[in-house]
Amino acid sequence: MLLSPTDLEAIALTLRLATVTTLILFLVGTPIAWWLARTRSRWKGPVGAVVALPLVLPPSVLGFYLLVTMGPNGPVGWLTQTLGIGLLPFTFWGLVVGSVFYSLPFMVQPVQNAFEAIGERPLEAAATLRASPLDRFFTVALPLALPGFVTAGILSFAHTVGEFGVVLMIGGNIPGETRVASVQIYDYVEALEYGNAHRLSAVLLVFSFVVLLALYAWRPDRGRR
Amino acid sequence: MIYASFRIEWPGFSLDVDEQLPARGVTALFGHSGSGKTTLLRCIAGLEHAATGRLSVNGDVWQDSDSWVPTHRRPIGYVFQEASLFAHLTVLGNLRYGQKRSRSADRRAAQFSLEHAVELLGIGHLLQRRPAALSGGERQRVGMARALAVTPKLLLMDEPLAALDLARKQEILPYLERLHDDLDIPVLYVSHAPDEVARLADHLVVMDGGRVQASGALNDTLARLDLPIRLGEDAGVVLDGHVAERDERWHLLRVACCNTSLWVRDTGAKLGDHARIRILARDVSIAHEPKEGTSILNTLPAQVVSLGDDAHPALCLVRLAVDDKPVISRVTRRSADQLGLAPRQQVWIQIKAVALL
Numbered sequence: 232m233l234l235s236p237t238d239l240e241a242i243a244l245t246l247r248l249a250t251v252t253t254l255i256l257f258l259v260g261t262p263i264a265w266w267l268a269r270t271r272s273r274w275k276g277p278v279g280a281v282v283a284l285p286l287v288l289p290p291s292v293l294g295f296y297l298l299v300t301m302g303p304n305g306p307v308g309w310l311t312q313t314l315g316i317g318l319l320p321f322t323f324w325g326l327v328v329g330s331v332f333y334s335l336p337f338m339v340q341p342v343q344n345a346f347e348a349i350g351e352r353p354l355e356a357a358a359t360l361r362a363s364p365l366d367r368f369f370t371v372a373l374p375l376a377l378p379g380f381v382t383a384g385i386l387s388f389a390h391t392v393g394e395f396g397v398v399l400m401i402g403g404n405i406p407g408e409t410r411v412a413s414v415q416i417y418d419y420v421e422a423l424e425y426g427n428a429h430r431l432s433a434v435l436l437v438f439s440f441v442v443l444l445a446l447y448a449w450r451p452d453r454g455r456r
Numbered sequence: 457m458i459y460a461s462f463r464i465e466w467p468g469f470s471l472d473v474d475e476q477l478p479a480r481g482v483t484a485l486f487g488h489s490g491s492g493k494t495t496l497l498r499c500i501a502g503l504e505h506a507a508t509g510r511l512s513v514n515g516d517v518w519q520d521s522d523s524w525v526p527t528h529r530r531p532i533g534y535v536f537q538e539a540s541l542f543a544h545l546t547v548l549g550n551l552r553y554g555q556k557r558s559r560s561a562d563r564r565a566a567q568f569s570l571e572h573a574v575e576l577l578g579i580g581h582l583l584q585r586r587p588a589a590l591s592g593g594e595r596q597r598v599g600m601a602r603a604l605a606v607t608p609k610l611l612l613m614d615e616p617l618a619a620l621d622l623a624r625k626q627e628i629l630p631y632l633e634r635l636h637d638d639l640d641i642p643v644l645y646v647s648h649a650p651d652e653v654a655r656l657a658d659h660l661v662v663m664d665g666g667r668v669q670a671s672g673a674l675n676d677t678l679a680r681l682d683l684p685i686r687l688g689e690d691a692g693v694v695l696d697g698h699v700a701e702r703d704e705r706w707h708l709l710r711v712a713c714c715n716t717s718l719w720v721r722d723t724g725a726k727l728g729d730h731a732r733i734r735i736l737a738r739d740v741s742i743a744h745e746p747k748e749g750t751s752i753l754n755t756l757p758a759q760v761v762s763l764g765d766d767a768h769p770a771l772c773l774v775r776l777a778v779d780d781k782p783v784i785s786r787v788t789r790r791s792a793d794q795l796g797l798a799p800r801q802q803v804w805i806q807i808k809a810v811a812l813l
Contacts, residue, residue, distance in 0.1 A: 352536065352538075353540060353542060355527075355534075355536075356534070356536060356540040356541075356542070357542075357553070358502075358503070358526070358527040358528045359501060359503075359527055359528075359532060359534035359554075359603070359612075360528075360553050360554030360557060360602065360606060361554055361557035361606060362554075362557055363528050364528075366528075366557075370553070374542075374544040375542075375543065375544055377544075
């Protein structure tokens with residue numbers, strides 16, 4: 232029961248997409264989570280809701296709006312064309328943009344919870360020990376929130392691997408470029424190639440289970456705090 | 457000198473303080489919870505930003521209408537109620553955290569103070585442990601050492617003993633006293649426990665409802681009869697003296713203070729040691745004559761200074777002067793009337809219990 236080169240290509244693409252997306256999410260999600268965890272602004276509610284939207288929104292809706300925005304007549308499309316990047320839909324980087332939005336709550340929420348659990352006190356203690364705000368963030372907040380980051384990273388990665396609707400809307404089905412594993416399976420089913428669909432589906436099923444198992448089994452020194 | 461003036465209006469709480477505090481010795485900020493003492497301390501640390509405020513410490517302005525020095529640039533050490541150690545660092549990592557960040561000119565001094573603090577607080581054997589593996593008392597000692605390791609010019613302590621049980625408290629108090637005796641750093645010490653204040657403070661600031669009710673040298677303030685804040689059973693004074701004699705046979709020490717002597721139980725203090733004793737008002741009785749045939753060890757001549765009300769109408773507080781040192785006594789109004797107590801009257805006081813702190 233070997234996977235075909237097309238399958239392997241789809242899996243490699245999927246892993247590449249999930250890795251790039253997760254790395255970008257660490258950079259984008261962390262400041263948002265930090266802000267949400269500590270702000271008293273009246274914008275906290277609305278921003279939190281926007282971040283959580285992909286949890287409830289049908290992926291096709293998200294994908295549709297992204298397609299329109301990044302398309303030739305959309306503002307982002309105009310911008311990318313002006314900058315000479317071309318259009319993002321139906322490219323790998325278009326998928327990355329879509330995935331970042333789609334998996335954003337899976338990054339922001341665990342990290343936000345971790346930051347909130349730390350509370351004010353360790354940061355105040357660090358301030359009385361001569362640490363500047365940036366210093367406090369990197370030497371106290373980040374290490375103390377580490378378990379939240381691990382959870383967020385695993386969830387974002389796994390969620391991106393399981394993405395389908397958004398990919399289909401803005402990525403289409405270009406082998407090696409936008410045809411990820413979930414789309415490949417869809418193609419197999421459309422073509423009634425159930426055997427192939429079974430093989431690839433089993434791979435994703437096992438992968439998802441192992442990831443979640445790792446997540447639940449991983450309890451870093453919970454007693455420490 | 458510390459000059460602190462802050463005004464805060466929060467829903468359900470206000471702080472309005474305008475005080476000069478001595479920048480030497482231990483100043484206790486004393487009051488019930490909600491009296492504003494911790495908020496005042498946080499304002500001084502820069503952890504709370506009072507919109508209107510002015511703060512200068514030994515001439516350096518830390519806050520006024522157009523300047524604000526953030527906490528990490530204030531030369532303070534801060535001890536929190538619950539040690540607040542960094543869980544991801546070892547004890548040594550915690551101690552070094554602040555020490556590493558001290559300004560380079562202070563660094564050698566900081567290295568010295570780290571070693572000194574470790575020794576002073578007896579935590580040398582804990583350095584490689586994680587905070588989670590420490591007892592409450594050990595954690596608090598590490599918290600204190602961490603605050604000292606930054607060579608602060610002002611040490612702020614927010615009820616460092618409040619979260620500990622009695623045994624742990626007794627474990628830490630001696631270290632705090634060593635701090636007091638060994639270090640030449642002014643300390644602001646927030647507390648609601650009269651015994652801690654009596655033991656550690658040189659200067660007392662009594663707070664209530666966000667305002668300062670009384671401020672002055674410890675003994676003058678403790679001996680005031682007009683304070684709206686009542687210490688109740690804990691009303692009393694402290695006297696400073698030194699150990700003058702040891703009676704081996706009866707296990708007693710003679711403490712010389714204010715041109716007189718008091719016998720106390722032998723606590724193992726060395727001859728010549730500084731000794732602080734506490735005399736509670738309820739343990740002081742008044743007589744016209746020095747009585748014989750009594751079990752009471754300490755009988756001293758004194759002069760009545762004034763009489764004041766106590767919480768219960770049957771009782772009154774009498775302020776007396778032993779030499780020039782104040783002592784207060786709690787007696788019933790009936791006794792005061794029968795003795796005909798009046799200011800400037802010469803009497804004898806019998807002190808039932810004297811605690812060497």
